Amino acid sequence: MSAFVFRLKQDPDRRVDLSGLVPEALRGRSDKAITRLPLNTGKLRVGDVFSLRMGDTPQLRFEGGSERFDLVGANMASGEIIVEGSVGEQAGRLMRAGKLHIQGDAGPFAASRLKGGHVEIDGDAGARLGAPLAGEMAGMAGGVVIVHGGVGARAGDRLRRGLIVVGGTSGEDAGSRMIAGTLVLQGKITGTPGRLMRRGTIVLLGADYSPSPTFLDCGSHLLVAASLLAAELERLGVGSARRLRRSVRRLAGDMAVGGKGEIWISSSDLR
Amino acid sequence: MRRLNVNGVAVENSFAEAFDMRATALIITAENRKWARQAAMTMTGFATSVIGCGCEAGVDRELTGTETPDGRPGVRVLLFAVSTAELQKQLLARVGQCVLTAPGTACYGSALPGEEKLKLGAALRYFGDGWQISKKFGGRHYWRLPVMDGEFVCEATVGMTKSAVGGGNLIILGANGRNVLDATEAAVRDIGAVPDVIMPFPGGIVRSGSKVGSRYKGLIASTNDAYCPTLKGAVASKLGREIASVLEIVIDGLTPEAVGEAMRAGIAAVVALGPKKGALRIDAGNYGGKLGRHHFHLRTLLP
Numbered sequence: 261m262s263a264f265v266f267r268l269k270q271d272p273d274r275r276v277d278l279s280g281l282v283p284e285a286l287r288g289r290s291d292k293a294i295t296r297l298p299l300n301t302g303k304l305r306v307g308d309v310f311s312l313r314m315g316d317t318p319q320l321r322f323e324g325g326s327e328r329f330d331l332v333g334a335n336m337a338s339g340e341i342i343v344e345g346s347v348g349e350q351a352g353r354l355m356r357a358g359k360l361h362i363q364g365d366a367g368p369f370a371a372s373r374l375k376g377g378h379v380e381i382d383g384d385a386g387a388r389l390g391a392p393l394a395g396e397m398a399g400m401a402g403g404v405v406i407v408h409g410g411v412g413a414r415a416g417d418r419l420r421r422g423l424i425v426v427g428g429t430s431g432e433d434a435g436s437r438m439i440a441g442t443l444v445l446q447g448k449i450t451g452t453p454g455r456l457m458r459r460g461t462i463v464l465l466g467a468d469y470s471p472s473p474t475f476l477d478c479g480s481h482l483l484v485a486a487s488l489l490a491a492e493l494e495r496l497g498v499g500s501a502r503r504l505r506r507s508v509r510r511l512a513g514d515m516a517v518g519g520k521g522e523i524w525i526s527s528s529d530l531r
Numbered sequence: 532m533r534r535l536n537v538n539g540v541a542v543e544n545s546f547a548e549a550f551d552m553r554a555t556a557l558i559i560t561a562e563n564r565k566w567a568r569q570a571a572m573t574m575t576g577f578a579t580s581v582i583g584c585g586c587e588a589g590v591d592r593e594l595t596g597t598e599t600p601d602g603r604p605g606v607r608v609l610l611f612a613v614s615t616a617e618l619q620k621q622l623l624a625r626v627g628q629c630v631l632t633a634p635g636t637a638c639y640g641s642a643l644p645g646e647e648k649l650k651l652g653a654a655l656r657y658f659g660d661g662w663q664i665s666k667k668f669g670g671r672h673y674w675r676l677p678v679m680d681g682e683f684v685c686e687a688t689v690g691m692t693k694s695a696v697g698g699g700n701l702i703i704l705g706a707n708g709r710n711v712l713d714a715t716e717a718a719v720r721d722i723g724a725v726p727d728v729i730m731p732f733p734g735g736i737v738r739s740g741s742k743v744g745s746r747y748k749g750l751i752a753s754t755n756d757a758y759c760p761t762l763k764g765a766v767a768s769k770l771g772r773e774i775a776s777v778l779e780i781v782i783d784g785l786t787p788e789a790v791g792e793a794m795r796a797g798i799a800a801v802v803a804l805g806p807k808k809g810a811l812r813i814d815a816g817n818y819g820g821k822l823g824r825h826h827f828h829l830r831t832l833l834p
Contacts, residue, residue, distance in 0.1 A: 402667075421667060440665065461666070484560075484637045484684040485666055485675050487601040492668040505602070522664075 264294075264315035268324030268345075272309050275348060276301050279331035283318035283339030283358065318358075325364050333360040336377065349386065352379045355403070368412060369393065374422060376403045387412030387431060390424055398439060400424070406496060413451070416443040419460060425498055435462045438521060442489065446500050457514050457521035463489070464525040465500045475513030475523060482507045486524065535830060539806040540813060542829050547700045547794065548817035549825040552587075552611045553618045554695030554785055555649055556641035558594060559630055560605035568593070570633035571606040574625045578610070579732045580781075582741075582752055586612040586621040587697060587783050589729030600639050600671070601684070607641055609729045611697050611783045618691065619649050627655055631676070631683050639671075640689030643785065647693070652685035692785055696825050699728075699782035699790035701797045702740065702758065702814040705806075708776040712736075714809030715778040718797035725796050727789040728782055740779045740816065755816075773811060787825050794827050799834035 264286060277300035286294055291314050295307030306312070310322075318339030322332075325345020333341045334353040346364030353372040360379045362370075368386035371379045372393060385407045390400035391414060399418035407415075410428030419441040426434070426444065432451030435443045438460035445453065446465045452472045454462050471477070486504040493501030508524040535542040559574070561567040571590050578588035591607040599605040610625070612618035630638050638651065652674035656663040659676040665687075666673045672687035701718060705711035719735035722728065730736075745753035756762050757769045758777045770777070780797055784790035794815075801810050815829055 423668070442666065442668075459664070461664075481681055483682060484601050484603075485664075485673065485682060487603075488666070488668050488673060488684070491600065491602065495669060520662075520664075 261317050262313075262315045263317055263319035263321045263340075263342075265313040266306070266310035266320065266322045267313070268322070268326065269309060269311060271326050272304070272328050274301055274304070275328045275330055276304060276309060276326075277331050278329050279334035279353075281306065281320060282333060282336040282341070283320060284337050286320070287318070325362070327365075327367060330367075332362070333358075333379075336360065346383065351381075352377075352405075355379065365409070366407075370407075371400060371403075371405045371424075373398070374400045374403045374405060378403060379405045381405075381407045381409070384409035384428065385411045385415070387414060388417050389415040389426075390419055390422075391415075391417035400441065404496065406498070410447065415445075416441070416462075419443060423492070425493065425496065427498075435460070438462070444489075444493065444498070446498070454514055454521060454523055456517050458517050459520040461489075461521070462523045463504070463508075464523060465503055466526070469523075469525055471511050471523070472513070474515040474519075475511040476515060476519070478510040478512050478522075480507045480509050483510070483524075534812075535833065537802045537833055540802045540810060542798070542802075542833060543812065543814040544828075544830055545815045546817055546820070546826045546828040547698070547815035548820060548823040549696045549698035549700075549787075549790060549827065550613075550823040551693070551825075552613060552695040552697040552783065553615050553691055553693055554609060554611045554643075554783070555618060555622060555689050555691045556591070556643050556785065557608045557610070557626070557651075557689060558599055558605050558639045558641045559608060560594075560599045560601055560603040560637045560639070561633065562603065562635040564593065564604040566633060566635055567604050567606045570630045570636045571608050573633065574629035575608055575610075575731075576629075578621075578625075579737070581611070581613050581617075581697070585617055586610050586625075587729070587731040587781075588621075588625070589731045589735075589783075591727065591729055592723075601637055603637075609727070609783070609785065611695055611729075611731075613697075615647070615649075615691065622649055622651060622689070623654050626651060626685070627658070631655060631658065631678070631685070634680055637684040639686045643690035643692045644694060647691045648688040649691050651687065651689050653687040655685055656687075694787075695783065695785050696787045696790045697783040698823060699784065699794055699825075699827055700816045701780045701782075701794060701801075702777060702816055703779070703801055703810045704758075704770065704774045704777045704812040704814060705810040706773055706775055710809055711776040711778050714801045714804050715780060717800040717804050717809065718780055721796040721800040722780065722782065722793045725789065725793040727786060728784040728793040730780055730782055732779075732781055735780055737779045737781055738777075740777070743818065769814070779816065790825070791827055791832060794829075795832040795834070798829065798832055802834055 349367035365383035413431035438457035490504035
């Protein structure tokens with residue numbers, strides 16, 4: 261039992277679309293058929309960028325990454341993809357199930373409109389993690405995204421369902437326009453988290469936070485829901501989750517758009 | 532029918548006749564064991580028989596924090612009813628009135644073999660009057676309802692099994708009330724250790740066993756006169772001269788196997804106590820085998 265291995269020959273000279281290289285698309289194809297698959301960028305084909313070692317499991321391993329690798333794992337519905345390096349934009353976009361593990365950094369719009377499955381990024385992620393593209397109404401609709409590094413601006417924009425966990429610093433206005441779902445920020449924050457959020461939960465673990473005027477202090481509480489989230493985070497290996505087992509300060513907002521959302525912070529972190 | 536004799540206790544060559552039922556299992560947690568237990572006891576009160584209560588319910592076992600979704604102490608409760616619609620109705624009424632109202636509680640589904648779902652939080656959420664919050668963690672869907680001591684957290688749906696069995700039973704007969712009660716309590720204690728079963732009557736014991744029908748219009752069940760010791764000279768009694776008291780244990784289980792194991796544990800406890808301190812005879816209730824498809828023959832459940 262071995263994975264399909266795509267070894268990078270050399271960094272491509274243009275952006276390449278890897279959305280066709282997902283486990284379910286390779287099932288039943290010969291090595292020649294796979295190397296002839298187009299990369300939707302000019303005349304480039306898989307064999308021009310990668311040398312292939314065939315596998316017999318729904319697991320793909322990219323030996324070497326590139327910031328020009330776009331749409332890695334997009335629309336994936338099963339199996340696992342591991343990238344030993346960084347990727348470009350829209351990694352895991354519209355993914356439905358399975359696991360995508362990027363061992364480097366990811367570009368903007370990683371996990372864009374994710375529907376299910378598990379995305380893990382060992383490095384940093386660019387702007388608009390999980391967010392919709394221009395013209396789309398809602399962002400991530402399910403699944404789990406874990407970024408061990410930092411994230412760019414507006415992570416979780418229009419988040420509708422699912423869980424995003426950020427280990428490092430988050431860029432401006434994380435959780436902007438959230439519809440629902442859960443966004444956990446473990447590192448420093450910038451800007452105004454939850455700007456124009458309608459519903460959903462933003463959890464600030466360890467951040468020094470000064471609430472905006474449209475988030476109203478609802479006091480400190482020992483929340484059962486926080487314990488349930490802590491259990492899930494512990495299952496996912498997030499160490500700081502134990503802080504949720506103590507009382508948290510609950511801020512309701514954004515009152516500018518109905519105030520059904522909330523920000524949880526450790527009581528001691530409120531400025 | 533020929534009787535068997537085990538450790539001096541006569542075991543009738545009879546069988547318990549039991550029926551298919553719908554069932555669900557819940558986990559109720561609270562700040563401490565006292566309030567988890569209180570909510571569970573309130574919810575399963577007045578749930579002794581589907582004849583008059585709509586459902587049969589009871590506590591399966593107590594749970595430690597490591598066994599519950601939120602890490603708090605809890606209680607596992609089982610509910611049985613004759614139809615999905617009635618089970619759904621009873622579930623919402625009982626959790627809504629008895630668990631939602633109890634301080635600090637939360638309510639979750641407990642894993643069941645069945646795939647079908649009943650609404651719980653998905654219906655109770657409207658109590659939140661627009662302030663209810665939906666959360667999905669780890670593939671499970673919860674509703675958070677703001678209440679006066681904080682939040683009531685409740686799983687949106689809970690599982691339901693159609694493989695449940697209701698009406699497993701043991702009838703325990705003896706020379707006096709004290710000995711019969713001791714023997715029956717011993718059986719209840721040991722059946723309580725069997726997972727996936729409940730004994731819905733008070734303390735697990737029923738003293739007013741019933742027969743089908745009545746001489747009065749409108750009554751579907753009436754006292755089981757054949758087992759009433761004060762009538763044994765006046766009716767076609769099942770009791771010998773030596774019998775002066777009879778008690779029954781009714782057992783509902785999530786599977787036929789669980790009911791069988793519970794009856795086996797109960798028989799073993801009564802037999803172990805022996806005839807001098809406990810019961811003289813063990814029997815089981817049935818309707819001639821024509822009504823329920825599950826027949827638990829006592830002779831196959833001996834220790």
